[in-house]
Amino acid sequence: MNLENETDIGKAAESPGLPPLRFSELLEKKVILQDWGEYEDFFRFSSNVGKIDEGSVLVKVGNGFELIQGFPKIKRAIMLAPALKNHFKDIYSVAVEEKMNGYNVRVIEHKGELVAFTRSGHVCPYSSERSGHLLEHDFFKDYPEYVVYGEMVGPDNPYVPKDIYGVDSLEFFVFDIRSREGIALPLHERRELASDYGFTQVELLGEFELGEAADRIREIITELGKKEHEGVIIKDPSMILQPLKYTTSQTNCADLRHGFRFYNESGKDYLFARVVREGFQSVEWNESEEEIKDRCLRLGESIIRPMRESILRVQEGERIRDDVRIRVKDESTIDRFRMYLERLGLDVIFSPLERIGDEYVVNIRKMNKSTTDKTLGIIEGQLWS
C-alpha cells in the first residue's frame, strides 16, 4: 500500500474515528507505525491516542481499515483484601483464573492466515505460525469479529521460556475473547465457546463470594508459589469490571533472578516494583519471624546469586546472554523471526537448524552487550562515577 495515496489515508482514518488530517499527522509523527514486509497491512499505535490504546492495530481489510484494540493493562493488587473489597465492591462474587508466565498475544485471521500481535502491536512471525497450528481456524471463520487473547507458554518460547507447566514445546492458553473494540465476552460464555472449538484455556481456579475471596486466593497463591507459578487474574464473571492481577512471591523472585543476571539492562522500575510487592505481601500475610527471615533470604538470593553468576561468567571470558529456543514447521519462519528480532534492536545469534520430526528447532542466543561490557569494565578496574 502506498501511504502517499490520499484516498487510502482517508480510509484508514475511518475506523478509529480520526479525521484524515490527524491520521496522516500521526503517521508522520510516528505515533502510528506501519509494519513491514508481508505485514504491511498492519499499522500499530506506538502511544495512546484518545480512546485508542498503545498497541492497538489498524488492519487493512478490503478497501477499508479495522481497528483492533490494544491489550488492556491489568492493574495489580498490592494488598489483596482491601484491593478486592475496593475494586469489586458492586458485585457478589469473583472468578479466579491462573495467570500463566509466558507472553500474551492477540490473534485474528487475516487473508486466510492467523496473525498474532504482541502487546506492543507488532506482528510476531513466530507466534503467528505457532497460533496457526495451535488454534482451530474454524473459530475465526465462524466469529470473524472476535479476537482471541492468550498466553503462549512453554520451553520453545523466545521471550519467557518456562519448563514449569508440563508443556513440551509451546502451548496457547486462551484467557479472553474480545470484540475488535476490546469488549470481552463474559467469563463462562467465553470458556464454553473456547471449549467448543477445542482451545486450551487457562485454568479456572474457582469462583468465590467477595467476603471469602481474599482468604481463598491466598490459599491458591500459596499453592501456586510452591510450584513457582506466577499468580492469578481475578475477574468479574460478567467481565464488566476490569480484572485484577495478584502474583506469588516466588514469581517476583524468579523475575528478579532473571533481571539481575542482566543487571545493566533490566529497568530499575521493573526491579523496584518487584521488591516493593514483597514488603506489602509480608505485612498482609502477618508473617512470623521465621517466615520474614525466609522471605528476606529468598529476596536477597534472587538479587546476589544471579549477579555473582554473571560476574563469574564474564571473569571466565564468557559474554552474558539469554539462551532461548524456537520450534517451527515452516523453515521460512526462522528467517522472518530473525529479521523481526533484529528490527526490534536485539543482538541475536541463531544456531543451525535441527530437524526433529516434522519440525525444526533453532537455538537463539540473545546477547546482553550492555551488561557484559559494564561487568568487563568493572573487572578491569573501571570506576562507578
Added chain:
Amino acid sequence: MNLENETDIGKAAESPGLPPLRFSELLEKKVILQDWGEYEDFFRFSSNVGKIDEGSVLVKVGNGFELIQGFPKIKRAIMLAPALKNHFKDIYSVAVEEKMNGYNVRVIEHKGELVAFTRSGHVCPYSSERSGHLLEHDFFKDYPEYVVYGEMVGPDNPYVPKDIYGVDSLEFFVFDIRSREGIALPLHERRELASDYGFTQVELLGEFELGEAADRIREIITELGKKEHEGVIIKDPSMILQPLKYTTSQTNCADLRHGFRFYNESGKDYLFARVVREGFQSVEWNESEEEIKDRCLRLGESIIRPMRESILRVQEGERIRDDVRIRVKDESTIDRFRMYLERLGLDVIFSPLERIGDEYVVNIRKMNKSTTDKTLGIIEGQLWS
C-alpha cells in the same frame, strides 16, 4: 545587592571567567542562583558551566567576586584490586583515610563569620553556626585563600544522624584543605597544618604500597564493617590523582534500610547502585557459601524489614517521618534553619526548644508525605497501575 545593576553583573562575571552577557544569561536561566536573606552575597551554580562544577559558589568580596569550586565528585571502586591498579598505576603508594558517614561541607570565612556550604552550594545556617564553634578562626585569618573541607558527624545532625562514632553532639572532621580553585594540599601537609590549628581530622588508616593496598584495604574494610562504619577514601598522598572511595557492605545495607523506610521517596538509582555493589564485593572477596548466604540475608533484611515497619506504622495511623535533632548556641539559628529547610521544600515540624547547658536542643520531624500517602492508599485498596 541589586542584580539589575549592570556594574555588579560585570564584576560577578570577572572571577569565573565568563563574559558579562553570559553571566546575566545564566542568572536569568537560573543556572546561577542567588542565596537569600543574610546570605545574598552568595550565588551557587545549579549545574556545570564549563570548568565550573555544579555546587560552586560565587562570593561577593568587596567590589568583586570570588569563585569557590564545588565539591569534587569522588569516584567509586566497585572491584577494589583492579580499580586501584588501574587508577593509581603511576604512583608508588596510596594513603587510606576513613570515609565517615555524615554530610560534607566546605567552610570559608566571610565578613568575620564562618560560612559552611553544602554539596549543592547552599549556605546551611546550622552548619555555619556549628563550624563557627568547632573550627579555630585563626586558620582562616592566616590562610584566607584556603577552603576547609570536612564531614559533619554525630547525633545532632539534621541530615545523617549517627551514633556510631562516639561523638556526643556534632563534630567537624577535616578531610581536605583546598584553594578556592579546588587545588588540594598534599595529604601530609594538610594533616600537619590542620593539626597545628587543632582541627579534628578523619583518621589516617595507613599508607600502603600499591601491590599490597587491595589486601590491606580489604582488612580495614572488614573491621570498619563490623562497627557499621562507612568505608575509606584512597588517596594519592600528593593529591594530584583524584581520590577513590570504597565502602563496607554494612553501610550499603544501612543506606538501604534507611532508603526503604521511605520507599516512595528514595531514588531508584540510589537504591539500585547499593544493591549492585553487593554483587561485585561478594565475587571479589571470593566468598564461601556461608558468607554468600549471610550477605543475601543481610541484603534482603535491609529491604523488607524497614518497609514492613513503615507499612505497620501507617496501619496504626502514624505518618512516616525521619526524626532528627539539632543543638545550637544561638537561638536565632533555629528559625533560620527552619526557613532554610522549608525553602528546600521539606515538610518539617520543629519541637519546642529545650535548654541544655548553654545550648538549645530542638527535635525536627521530617515528614515523608509521599511514602505515607502511597502506603495509606495501598492499605485502603489502591491498585498499582
